[in-house]
Amino acid sequence: xxxxxxxxxxxxxxxxxxxxxxxxxxxxxxxxxxxxxxxxxxxxxxxxxxxxxxxxxxxxxxxxxxxxxxxxxxxxxxxxxxxxxxxxxxxxxxxxxxxxxxxxxxxxxxxxxxxxxxxxxxxxxxxxxxxxxxxxxxxxxxxxxxxxxxxxxxxxxxxxxxxxxxxxxxx
Ligand code: GDP
Ligand code: MG
Numbered sequence: 001x002x003x004x005x006x007x008x009x010x011x012x013x014x015x016x017x018x019x020x021x022x023x024x025x026x027x028x029x030x031x032x033x034x035x036x037x038x039x040x041x042x043x044x045x046x047x048x049x050x051x052x053x054x055x056x057x058x059x060x061x062x063x064x065x066x067x068x069x070x071x072x073x074x075x076x077x078x079x080x081x082x083x084x085x086x087x088x089x090x091x092x093x094x095x096x097x098x099x100x101x102x103x104x105x106x107x108x109x110x111x112x113x114x115x116x117x118x119x120x121x122x123x124x125x126x127x128x129x130x131x132x133x134x135x136x137x138x139x140x141x142x143x144x145x146x147x148x149x150x151x152x153x154x155x156x157x158x159x160x161x162x163x164x165x166x167x168x169x170x171x
Contacts, residue, residue, distance in 0.1 A: 008059060012061055015104045019091075021089060021122035022065055023038045024156035028156035034156050041065055042072075043072070044075070053170060061170055066080075081111040086105075088119050092135045119139060119152070121136070121154070125160070
């Protein structure tokens with residue numbers, strides 16, 4: 001996928017309630033490292049990573065970590081502008097954080113109508129293996145209104161599916 005705005009830089013945002021694991025997901029991807037006690041993100045900030053896509057082309061991903069608190073929502077919204085892809089995070093099996101995403105999706109779509117949406121059920125290490133299928137089915141049902149949504153369960157702690165999430169985001 002190429003950026004709407006520049007062929008070489010892609011803007012990616014991670015969105016979702018406080019505590020769902022956005023910062024850890026980025027850290028796990030960039031540093032292959034998991035921290036139990038990440039400080040709460042207070043203001044949006046980004047990291048950059050060069051990616052070689054499967055077709056051999058190179059792209060720079062600018063990965064924005066956003067703040068989930070309500071009082072920062074208006075501010076966060078500014079950072080959603082011109083996004084190419086948004087990774088919507090909820091805790092796998094946690095209905096509240098999943099339902100909260102509808103509002104986040106509206107905010108992102110207002111700023112970036114063409115943005116590609118990816119859904120990640122985080123902290124998959126905390127759910128039973130035999131529950132994974134159910135959790136994926138629940139989220140597919142919840143997000144089916146967003147045209148064939150891409151949904152992953154992932155764990156920043158074990159690294160499970162972390163690469164795949166970011167790979168899907170940039171292909
Ligand atoms: P954010 O507010 O969305 O950025 O959430 P953080 O990345 O700060 O994570 C919130 C809490 O969840 C932290 O205490 C993390 O250690 C924990 N956490 C994040 N990802 C995982 C995961 O994959 N597995 C487990 N077990 N805990 C996680
Ligand atoms: Mg954070």
